[in-house]
């Protein structure tokens with residue numbers, strides 16, 4: 001485990017998208033504008049971060065999820081928690 005400073009409350013991952021589905025990373029904390037770090041998957045610099053603080057492109061995380069069967073992925077990359085649910089009115 002890496003030691004890393006976190007201020008404020010941790011934000012927890014939500015559900016893991018089904019293979020082929022896109023991650024829902026709307027939270028600004030997925031984007032670290034201060035620093036690019038090598039993506040854990042493709043090794044190119046990225047400002048994107050997973051919930052665990054791993055540097056990873058969103059597309060790389062999505063590819064990883066698509067490439068790994070559900071049993072093999074311990075929710076490494078997950079959607080943001082949905083804070084509140086809208087009533088289902090059919091809006092996108």
Ligand SMILES: [Zn+2]
Nearest residue numbers: 039042057060
């Ligand atoms: Zn990448």
